[in-house]
Amino acid sequence: MLTARAEHRLLLRHDNADERLTPISRAVGLCDDARWERFEAKQGVIQKGLFALESNFVSIADEALFGELGLNASKQKTSLFDLMRRPEVGLEKVEEIASKLGVDLGIPASGEAREQIQLQALYSGYVVQQKRMAEKAQKLDELRIPSDWDYETVNSLSFESKEKLSRIRPTTVGQASRIPGVRPTDIALLIGYLRGRVGGKV
Structure with missing residues (x-):
């Protein structure tokens, strides 16, 4: 290895x-x-x-x-x-x-x-x-992204992040954070939107 x-x-x-x-x-x-x-x-x-x-x-x-x-x-x-x-x-x-x-x-x-x-x-x-x-990475890997999530609804996401996330369709925030070109600030925004979606329980 x-x-x-x-x-x-x-x-x-x-x-x-x-x-x-x-x-x-x-x-x-x-x-x-x-x-x-x-x-x-x-x-x-x-x-x-x-x-x-x-x-x-x-x-x-x-x-x-x-x-x-x-x-x-x-x-x-x-x-x-x-x-x-x-x-x-x-x-x-x-x-x-x-x-x-x-x-x-x-x-x-x-x-x-x-x-x-x-x-x-x-x-x-x-x-x-x-x-x-x-x-921290393990916690992000436990935070799941709904399969039908529309990244266009997250208005503040950068264009590049929206394009890559929509194309790759990661199943967890951890996976999303490891996609080249997806900014840490966009991951933070995504977490915020997901928490809002499930009533703050994520």
Whole structure:
């Protein structure tokens, strides 16, 4: 699969394929016990490391510590996980900070688990945003368009959107939103008209 052409591709990265697909392969009987045990062990290390990063904090009180490492001090209480997301910090610097604070993060010095922890921090903000977009898209896919809908009755729709929607006849607003050339403002108008049609229950 070419994830570069997929919707919500940050959720379909090659580096998290193991996390996404191994439970599915286990459920259908394609993952043997040995592989499953390795998977669970790796996930345990990842979750332990992420928990340690998210549950330990630094603040302006640690300004001297930041200075020692050549970093700008945090202006507010910040988790080590959020600190690691800063481009100039990274996991190595965070491990130095944790060590000086007397915290053992329990993160391996190398290997897939360490790499996954770093990548989760790197992509976390984008992943949250994309999950919201995916949830919004799912809601739009649940909003059905009547088969006899006359787009000419939606006066404010652009001419191009009217032409494409009338020709393609999408069955849901989600499908309509993915038609090239149909503007987001026209989708918003369409939703408004549909809600009015069913008494605001859509």
